[in-house]
Amino acid sequence: MVGIVGWGAYVPCYRIKAETIARQWGGDPESVRKGLLLEEKTVPGMDEDTITISVAAARDAIERAGIAPHEIGAVYIGSESHPYAVKPSGTVLIDALGIGPHVHVADYEFACKAGTEAMFVAYSLVKAGQMKYALGIGADTSQGAPGDALEYTASAGGAAFIMGDDKVVAEIQATYSYTSDTPDFWRKELEHYPQHAGRFTGEPAYFRHVLAAARGILEQSGHQPQDFAYAVFHMPNGKFPLKAAKTLGFTREQMEEGLLVTTMGNTYSGSSPTGLAAILDVARPGDLILLVSFGSGAGSDAFVFQTTDHLPALQDKAPKIRTLLERNRRYLDYGQYAKFRRKIIFNSPV
Amino acid sequence: MKSAQYIREVPQRYRLEAGKCTGCGKLHFPPRLVCDGCGSREFEAATLPRQGTLLTWTVIHAAPPQFSLETPYVVGIVELDGGVRLTCQVADCDPEELAVGAPVELVFRRIKEDNAADIIQYGYKAVLRRE
Ligand SMILES: [Zn+2]
Numbered sequence: 073m074v075g076i077v078g079w080g081a082y083v084p085c086y087r088i089k090a091e092t093i094a095r096q097w098g099g100d101p102e103s104v105r106k107g108l109l110l111e112e113k114t115v116p117g118m119d120e121d122t123i124t125i126s127v128a129a130a131r132d133a134i135e136r137a138g139i140a141p142h143e144i145g146a147v148y149i150g151s152e153s154h155p156y157a158v159k160p161s162g163t164v165l166i167d168a169l170g171i172g173p174h175v176h177v178a179d180y181e182f183a184c185k186a187g188t189e190a191m192f193v194a195y196s197l198v199k200a201g202q203m204k205y206a207l208g209i210g211a212d213t214s215q216g217a218p219g220d221a222l223e224y225t226a227s228a229g230g231a232a233f234i235m236g237d238d239k240v241v242a243e244i245q246a247t248y249s250y251t252s253d254t255p256d257f258w259r260k261e262l263e264h265y266p267q268h269a270g271r272f273t274g275e276p277a278y279f280r281h282v283l284a285a286a287r288g289i290l291e292q293s294g295h296q297p298q299d300f301a302y303a304v305f306h307m308p309n310g311k312f313p314l315k316a317a318k319t320l321g322f323t324r325e326q327m328e329e330g331l332l333v334t335t336m337g338n339t340y341s342g343s344s345p346t347g348l349a350a351i352l353d354v355a356r357p358g359d360l361i362l363l364v365s366f367g368s369g370a371g372s373d374a375f376v377f378q379t380t381d382h383l384p385a386l387q388d389k390a391p392k393i394r395t396l397l398e399r400n401r402r403y404l405d406y407g408q409y410a411k412f413r414r415k416i417i418f419n420s421p422v
Numbered sequence: 423m424k425s426a427q428y429i430r431e432v433p434q435r436y437r438l439e440a441g442k443c444t445g446c447g448k449l450h451f452p453p454r455l456v457c458d459g460c461g462s463r464e465f466e467a468a469t470l471p472r473q474g475t476l477l478t479w480t481v482i483h484a485a486p487p488q489f490s491l492e493t494p495y496v497v498g499i500v501e502l503d504g505g506v507r508l509t510c511q512v513a514d515c516d517p518e519e520l521a522v523g524a525p526v527e528l529v530f531r532r533i534k535e536d537n538a539a540d541i542i543q544y545g546y547k548a549v550l551r552r553e
Contacts, residue, residue, distance in 0.1 A: 117513065117514060117531075118491065118492055118532075119492075119511075119531040119532040119533070120531065120532065121532060121542075123542075123544065124529075124530050124531050124532060127530040128530065131530075155542055156542070167432055167436050167437070168436040168437065168530050168544070169437075170437055391553075399552050400514065400550075402514065411491065418491065
């Protein structure tokens with residue numbers, strides 16, 4: 073049996089309310105809250121980035137797994153906000169956590185689904201018998217352009233999963249991917265903010281790929297929507313995953329636990345993985361979980377997990393993601409937010 | 423910062439590796455060449471715990487250029503479980519929340535960049551344990 077043997081998730085303590093952003097740009101706070109189902113989002117501290125978020129999440133994953141860091145044979149970080157354009161995020165992480173130097177490291181990119189790519193490859197390496205443990209991480213500190221619709225949702229956070237074949241807490245029963253050339257959202261080299269194709273990001277992009285991957289994995293695994301205790305779909309806002317769930321025949325109850333977006337925002341590569349972490353924090357043995365990510369460009373990765381008797385003992389070994397979302401929330405006004413995210417030009421060395 | 427200097431400090435700044443004297447057992451952080459307890463020159467690496475308490479702190483209002491955007495910020499002295507003391511920033515808090523003896527833990531954060539094109543220097547900061 074191969075699957076998750078340890079997990080961890082992290083969000084920064086800073087927040088900005090959707091209302092605060094709406095007021096800055098003369099938008100209507102109510103229409104943002106109702107239209108996107110979003111109250112507030114996380115903001116990285118000035119000393120946080122994809123690497124520090126990944127280290128925090130992976131430290132808890134190692135703690136839960138109860139393994140020695142150097143037993144991990146591969147580390148993959150999926151993100152669209154790696155701090156360096158050239159120099160992998162994973163190189164810093166493996167030295168911070170004592171995993172290296174005898175380890176295979178790579179950074180992945182695929183808009184919001186880079187995290188599930190990392191998880192997929194980590195899982196596949198363990199399944200192939202190449203190594204005992206492999207670590208897959210999804211984390212981001214993404215930005216929307218000032219005044220752009222994405223600014224309401226682009227947030228910071230991530231989750232880390234150690235794959236192994238001993239004391240598995242959530243077995244991976246099936247995987248499925250669906251990918252096409254769909255230019256719904258992109259950013260070219262040296263461009264600061266991404267471009268997106270407005271409404272085109274919905275039906276031809278998010279829904280086409282998420283629904284196809286979900287239908288594909290349901291057919292492949294022989295499961296029906298009602299078999300699952302929980303489902304989590306990529307959360308670019310609150311509305312899209314709930315609409316996808318409804319179309320596929322999943323209920324609001326199956327979605328509730330993983331639906332962190334309303335108070336976390338869209339953590340991009342960390343989005344559906346963080347939702348999965350929230351589910352593992354509370355699931356009971358034997359629960360079936362469906363995860364479907366989405367990355368613009370575009371593609372979806374789907375996983376069917378089944379939790380085991382080993383799960384409950386690990387749940388309290390590290391902070392739960394909903395605890396991190398609720399404690400020590402530090403609200404920023406728009407000016408502080410612009411400074412934190414370096415949206416204004418400074419006459420200073422950095 | 424020079425890359426050669428940076429990687430020399432990685433074991434301490436990233437992983438809190440202290441030098442433990444094999445003569446008298448005293449922990450030195452950062453490690454040193456000669457033990458000031460017994461004069462021994464033999465050490466083994468020991469990883470310090472990340473938990474500790476806040477001994478004292480000050481609030482920085484006039485900062486060096488690399489930290490000027492972060493003011494006001496807190497710098498404190500932390501005593502880790504086991505007794506080793508170190509100086510670092512205390513992040514994610516208001517000074518009014520701090521107290522002598524407050525439980526803290528060390529987290530991995532960006533410390534500074536000397537300029538926008540330079541390497542990012544990572545290391546430890548303390549945050550309040552809020553369980
Ligand atoms: Zn000594």
